[in-house]
Amino acid sequence: MAQPPVVHAETLYLPPAPTRKGQEREDWSQVPGAELVYLWMAANLGRRTPVPTDTVPGDPGTYARVDDNRWMADCAACGTGLVVSTDDPRFGCTQCGRDWVPLIVPSPDEVAAIDADLGEIEGRRFWWAEGDPRNPVQPEPELPPVDPSWPDPSQEDME
Template identity: 50%
Template sequence: MPIAVLRAETFYLPPPTQPRNAWDQVPAAERVFRWIEYRLQRRVVPPEATVDQTYFARINGNRWLTDCICGSAQVISPTDPRYACTECGWGWCAVTFPADVAAVEASLLELAPHLRHWWNELDPLNPVQPEPPAEEPQ
């Protein structure tokens, strides 16, 4: 069975001293805040405000990620398409996922997990920008 692409709810897990389902009621986008507190022993409070900014989801090394304007990144999930930065505190932003998440994930399953990478073609940060249409000769 192939290794699934990691999402926030499969990456940010409770400590081994708690039941594996202890965070099941925590929305996927908010799990990172609990994980940071446990793993880094750093109090991080999720922002209250929503900001008018949208990020694109991408797959990097078999993980759904999004990048903050501050340079930080975190694992995200299509089940909760929001993002808030644990580093700079930037408020809740919308995250744009592909229309068919399952198809994108399935298209990568034949690759070794460390080779699984995908960018939204509309993402201005996509390193492989589409070629502009050729001009027709006059």
């Protein structure tokens, strides 16, 4: 059975349906992906956070991941998780108003491959980038060098 596609900002943050007869739905097709959440929050939750005009200096950025079938990232300042655009590698926070930081995303080809792979999986779907500190699979810590003067425990008499 086909699974629902992985959610991106562009598929989640849609203009609200018109509330009055004859009213046209707004066109957000030209809005950059990272800015859609600001319009959506204002339209749906009445929370008007200005779209950032600055970038946090020297910020290493935040990793995009797939969390329960949604491309998401977290604000390093307040911890808010937001659905993100993998096509617009900026992350700003509508909760605390933090300015843009780099959004660390795979290449478009890799995103397409990840979406396709996850589309084969039933149920809740997750993906983390290598290097993401939230990735539950972390590289094994390097073992300290063995001091040859120590006895080898595997050779000790077990009696």
